[in-house]
Amino acid sequence: MRAVHIVDSGAPEEVLEIRELPRPDPGPGQVTVAVRACALQHADVFARVGHPEIEESFPKRPGTEIAGVVDEVGDGVEGWSPGDRVNVYHHVSCGECEFCERGEQTMCPHDRKLGSDFPGGLAEYVEVPAANLEAVPDHVEMTTAAAWPSSFTTAWRMLVSGGGLEPSETALILGASGGVGHAALQLADRIGAEVYATTSADWKAERAAAWAEAVIDYTETPFDEAVTELTDGRGVDLVADHVGEETWQRSIDSLATGGRMVICGATSGADPDIDIRSVYQRHRRILGTPMGSRQDFRDVGRLIARGEVSPVVDRVLPLDRVAEGHRAIENREVFGKVVVTPQE
Numbered sequence: 001m002r003a004v005h006i007v008d009s010g011a012p013e014e015v016l017e018i019r020e021l022p023r024p025d026p027g028p029g030q031v032t033v034a035v036r037a038c039a040l041q042h043a044d045v046f047a048r049v050g051h052p053e054i055e056e057s058f059p060k061r062p063g064t065e066i067a068g069v070v071d072e073v074g075d076g077v078e079g080w081s082p083g084d085r086v087n088v089y090h091h092v093s094c095g096e097c098e099f100c101e102r103g104e105q106t107m108c109p110h111d112r113k114l115g116s117d118f119p120g121g122l123a124e125y126v127e128v129p130a131a132n133l134e135a136v137p138d139h140v141e142m143t144t145a146a147a148w149p150s151s152f153t154t155a156w157r158m159l160v161s162g163g164g165l166e167p168s169e170t171a172l173i174l175g176a177s178g179g180v181g182h183a184a185l186q187l188a189d190r191i192g193a194e195v196y197a198t199t200s201a202d203w204k205a206e207r208a209a210a211w212a213e214a215v216i217d218y219t220e221t222p223f224d225e226a227v228t229e230l231t232d233g234r235g236v237d238l239v240a241d242h243v244g245e246e247t248w249q250r251s252i253d254s255l256a257t258g259g260r261m262v263i264c265g266a267t268s269g270a271d272p273d274i275d276i277r278s279v280y281q282r283h284r285r286i287l288g289t290p291m292g293s294r295q296d297f298r299d300v301g302r303l304i305a306r307g308e309v310s311p312v313v314d315r316v317l318p319l320d321r322v323a324e325g326h327r328a329i330e331n332r333e334v335f336g337k338v339v340v341t342p343q344e
């Protein structure tokens with residue numbers, strides 16, 4: 001089978017290689033999934049160019065947002081058969097620690113991920129634990145099914161199970177064109193909150209406007225000033241920030257008194273220069289929400305199956321054009337998700 005490998009740091013055309021490997025045989029409790037679609041995310045770019053949160057060891061076999069069809073089941077697997085259409089939750093935790101016992105798999109000290117600690121889904125086949133599968137209904141396209149597992153689950157944690165956004169509240173979603181950003185935007189709108197968004201280009205603002213009261217182009221106006229004006233000086237109840245260093249102070253300054261900033265990433269850097277008085281003097285809170293639990297994954301999957309929110313597939317590429325996807329994400333030319341179809 002063919003599988004993408006990141007063999008070094010560097011330009012995508014130079015360091016993304018397709019290698020021929022044996023198709024994996026499922027071990028006990030495992031399932032081999034024929035990958036019909038696997039989405040890229042910013043972590044794929046970090047895995048290639050380097051990032052403080054990602055270890056520098058090559059080659060890597062990336063791919064965390066996986067949709068496909070069960071190909072073969074290992075010993076002891078019940079409830080799944082070849083041909084079943086599935087999504088994969090990509091965190092593999094110990095199942096025994098205090099965090100796993102309370103259903104917080106991503107807090108597990110032994111938590112490991114498909115696509116970084118285990119071979120990922122940018123391959124024709126991938127081996128995954130049967131416990132990590134959820135069914136994909138027939139009416140959901142495989143490319144759509146691949147466009148949400150991590151981004152929407154993270155956004156759900158940011159807004160709902162972590163951030164507790166209520167219908168009567170206001171929310172500001174940064175980087176609304178991104179994988180997490182466009183998910184957070186749609187979920188905030190679905191909850192019924194009044195939603196503001198930031199983005200960096202007119203064409204992206206036009207798309208984001210479908211789910212937002214107002215879209216702020218932060219390349220033209222400092223977004224905290226725009227929020228202050230839009231909310232008559234009050235600020236918003238929740239800011240979803242996955243950008244990091246470049247935006248932290250403005251995000252904090254966009255909050256109402258008592259508001260909360262939910263964070264899941266540091267795309268622009270992890271070392272913000274902030275005035276801590278702007279947090280404590282206004283009773284504001286900063287909450288880490290790096291990814292959702294297995295239950296968050298199930299919950300948001302149901303909304304997608306019912307069409308209540310819709311992951312946006314910006315483009316679909318075959319495996320041998322994965323470098324184009326990396327380039328597009330890096331150049332910020334995407335609204336929503338880039339999806340790769342390994343079997344085409």
Ligand SMILES: NC(=O)c1ccc[n+]([C@@H]2O[C@H](COP(=O)([O-])OP(=O)(O)OC[C@H]3O[C@@H](n4cnc5c(N)ncnc54)[C@H](OP(=O)(O)O)[C@@H]3O)[C@@H](O)[C@H]2O)c1
Nearest residue numbers: 041042150151175176177178179180199200265266267268
């Ligand atoms: N994708 C996931 O499932 C996931 C899960 C957990 C954590 N995270 C973290 O969340 C962050 C975003 O991930 P993603 O996959 O959603 O990325 P993405 O699809 O590449 O979206 C990032 C968006 O952030 C905005 N942005 C603002 N400042 C930026 C800068 N300096 N560099 C790059 N983009 C900038 C851009 O949107 P505008 O042009 O609209 O401003 C861009 O489209 C990453 O730090 C990632 O590690 C992601």
Ligand SMILES: [Zn+2]
Nearest residue numbers: 094097100108
């Ligand atoms: Zn555990």
